[in-house]
Every structure is written in structure tokens, then in C-alpha cells.
Amino acid sequence: MSSAVNPRPYVEETIPFTAGDGFECNLIHVKSEKTPTRGPVVLVHGAGVRANLFRAPVKTTIVDALLDHGYDVWLENWRASIDLPPNEWTLDKAAVYDHPAAIKKIVEKTGFDEVKAVIHCQGSTSFMMSAVAGLVPQVKTIVANAVTLHPVVPRFSETKLNVAVPLMSLVTDYLNPQWGLHAPTLTAKAVNLLVKATHHECKNAVCKQVSFTYGTGFPALWLHENINNDTHEWLKQEFASVPLTFFKQMARCVRKGNLISVDGYKELPADFCAQPPQTDARFVLTAGAKNLCFLPSSQVKTFDWLEQQHKDFHKLHIFPTYGHLDVFMGKNAARDTFPVILGALDGTI
Ligand SMILES: [Zn+2]
Secondary structure, rough: OOOOOOOOEEEEEEEOOOOOOEEEEEEEEOOOOOOOOOOEEEOOOOOOOHHHOOOOOOOOHHHHHHHHHHEEEEEEEEOOOOOOOOOOOOOOHHHHHHHHHHHHHHHHHHHOOOOEEEEEEHHHHHHHHHHHOOOOOOEEEEEEEOOOOOOOHHHHHHHHHHHHHHHHOOOOEEEOOOHHHHOOHHHHHHHHHHHHOOOOOOHHHHHHHHHHHHOOOOOOOHHHHOOOHHHHHHHEEEEEEEEHHHHHHHHHHHHHHHOOOOOOOOOOOEEEEOOOOOOOOOOEEEOOOOOOOOOOOHHHHHHHHHHHHHOOOOOEEEEEOOOOOHHHHHOOOHHHHHHHHHHHHHHOO
């Protein structure tokens, strides 16, 4: 669909990689006609979406901007991707098994020993876990959007995490915004009725289910005025299954005030903020001031923590008129947010 507005002659290659526990993931390597003049950058998507989320039907996507700027662009489909078989993932599993294997594969394929990363939402939290646990030492520059080590959510979302998620887990292992289009089970039908009764912000059933699933807002993950009609329609196909195992971990992290591990892997600390980060990477944290999935104070808290570790090294940038995903798929993101992301990767911001 994006080709209608974005007819750029790219060559794409899907490169499988095997995560540390044998789960099959992949990387999409996007190449333009231009030979890269800079090193590799990996883009890491959030929960219940896929790598394609970075390529909304807008004139210039973040992928276009990175390629135009000379970067070698890799999109990681980690185990939360809807292009992979549904599975009960945790942030721990992604941190230990997926991201280190993805980075290793990029290093192997490119010959570069350093990789930069643009990470978003649960791609960001899980990748941060890898980074601060010292599992991705090849990554020296990380641009992280929405949330990193300190998840702060609106009060109503906290109630949903603490009350609704345990109740939902009695009847289902997954939530799925596709239920807005097709509700195959009684649970799906019940959720659909609830969303229809409570969300009147637009006529897009998936858009409304996404707000119900991930936040507190109408909508929760973008401002309608920031996305074009094609993107609003396109996003119907970009959200699907997300396991309650993720929400259960996030509920515990929100209660704690920062990320904690839940699976007991020896590679990860129990509390990610209880010791200095085991990385010399520079972090540039970004957030939309109007984010109703994770509040911008999430990023402020992590920035303050990083500042305590290494003063005047990291950066924080808040986009005043943006929410959560419109930072990447907004119709004016190429003008408003991409220059910050490119500058952060280049080291000029
Ligand atoms: Zn909508």
C-alpha cells in the first residue's frame, strides 16, 4: 500500500536469524540505489506490530530518511512481531535471545563492528535491557522513543494492568486489535462490544481497539490530526496478537517504577536500575509530550538516571505536538521528528 505514495526503487532482502533459544526471527535489509556512506542502523518495533510499522504511507518514512542520509538500514522482526508465530513472549526473552542475535547477524552481514539503533516502545524496553545488561556491546548509539527503563502510564492504564489483565488472563492468553474487524471467540466479541461502547473517536475499529489495548486515550497512540487518512486506514493491517505475558511483566515494572526481569535468566539483573549500565553507549531519549500510552515522564526519569551515571553525555528530546507512534508515522514527522533522530544518530544532537 505504501508504494502508492512512496514509489522508491528499493531492494529488500529478508534475512532470517535464530534467536538464542531457537526462535526464528528475521531482519529486513532495505537498500536504495545509493551506496551507503554510513554504517548500519537497526530499527526495532514495539509490541503486537511488525517491522513494517516504520513504513507508513507517508511521503517520507524514517526508512527513506535514513537511506537518503546514507545509512544502511535494517528492520528487526523480533518475537513480538505479528509476522512471526504468536508466542507468549516477555521482555526478558527478547533481551536475552533476540536483540543480541540480531546485532550479531548485522555485524556478520555488514562487516561493521558497530551498529546504531532506533528503538521504539517495547522494542525499546527490551533492547534497553540487552544494552544495560551488556549483551549488545556493538551498539554505541541508541535513539529510544516513548519508554526505556522507567515505564510511567496514565492512572487508568495502571488500573487496567492491575485489575483487567489478571481477569482477562482467565479467559484468553492474547489480546488482538484485529478483533475489531473479526471477533472469532466469545472473549473477542465481548471486548469488541466494550470497545464499541466506550470509543467514539473515529470509525476505524482497529484504531479504537489499539487505544483500548495499549493506553488511555481517544486515540491513545497517535493524534488523529498528526496522521493522514491513508495511514489511518493502513494501520488496520499493522496490529495483531499481543500476549498477556507482556502485560503481566509491564504491570510489575510499572508498580516497581522501573524495569525488572521476570524469567530469572542469569544474563539479566533482577532490577535494571540497581547497578550502573554495562554499556558505554550514548542514549538519546525521545518522547511525544502528548503520549497517552507511556507518559513522557517515563523518558524524563530514565534520562535523569542516565545523567547520574554519566553526566552531560546523553540527551532527552520531547516533541511537543506528538503522541506515541506518530513520532514515526506522522504525516509531518519527516519535518518535525526525523531531523532529531538523524542528528542523534550522527552525534550532532
Ligand atoms: Zn482512529
